[in-house]
Amino acid sequence: MKKPILSVALCLLTAGAFASKQTELQLVSDDINYGDPTASFTTVGISRSGDATQLNGMLGLGNNIFQLDLGVADKKTSDGKIDYNYRGRYFHVTDGLGFSVDVLGDRNSTTALAGMIYKFQVTDNVMLFPMLSVGRTSSDETGKETFKSTIYQAGLYGMYAFDAGHWLYANPKTSYVQQSKEWVPQVEIGGGFMVSDAVSVGFKVDHTAESQFSRQDTVGWLQANYYF
Template structure:
């Protein structure tokens, strides 16, 4: 259940967009910025899960992200405990939009929405975000302090992605957000923080920490990830 609820809540931008520092002509661009366009292949690891991450970018800000993960142990039905996420987004300076589909063996969630980029300084950027969509589940999901359960719900999510871009191409970010689950009539509050460090011109290492607060449909939980990516 914990993993399922987290899958519902973590539905924003790829909040740790790992990217390359390219030629001298592009040194004024930090590729931790979601407006950057790049392609990459990487791996992420938590204490009990491994995830393969890939991106493909083209044109002016078009990006596709595909992630596929699996737990170290099989689930209660002795099946592979996997998760996935496929998303497209288009962001430049100003208004942008995205389509996001993610889930696991039991749930599927789809969201569409928009974001707006503005720069506070040359190194600090803010991205307010708002999304709406729906979650469907094959299993009953309980509501805390209630006898009710549900298998589908409309969702609304708001958040803010704040990024600090170092001149050398490294980055730090914070992403507080909240997902409103209409069937439970409650919010799932969450914050994610992380960063990336360019060890080579086309290789980065990074980290992220995801924290979810208690709500009617989530339990307090903190998960840390280490990441590495190569860019093309």
């Protein structure tokens, strides 16, 4: 699924040497599955739901990972403003343990979280990533009182990595909202299919339960990414 490897053998000896090198490079590249949330790589992509488009980007610099998602809805809000959403994340990974700072929101809300994630390699193909974060959230919709609260979030990202580089995952999580003293469950499921060494297509479905600061919502996305 990975970076392109190319050459042409001119004779039996060089062909054998090239095949050996090809195998070595392929083994190195196979160590990365792009569905792994702790893997460091660089990608740009686009996602599309029924009424919105989102641009996705990630820059992996060794143990330091930077992510940015920017989305815009097809229609403006009732007061004529652009309806948007965003997410920015810094992630540091060391020996399977990751620490992150995450800021996400839309026109009416903002949530900031700091937390950690750990990678358990159950089998060659199955990985589990328990997650724990704490932060603040605020919501300010027209005609409603501003809502602010500390939140605590726990989740589990479970992933199956196919040998060919494809992946499927499920990410259930729940947030405890201190101000309203309620648990808000969420779940995300999705997957990716490598159509070439550097291109994947995929999907995800997000569901959020209704709470005092969020509406019940289910959104499906189609995605395409280029890796380099």
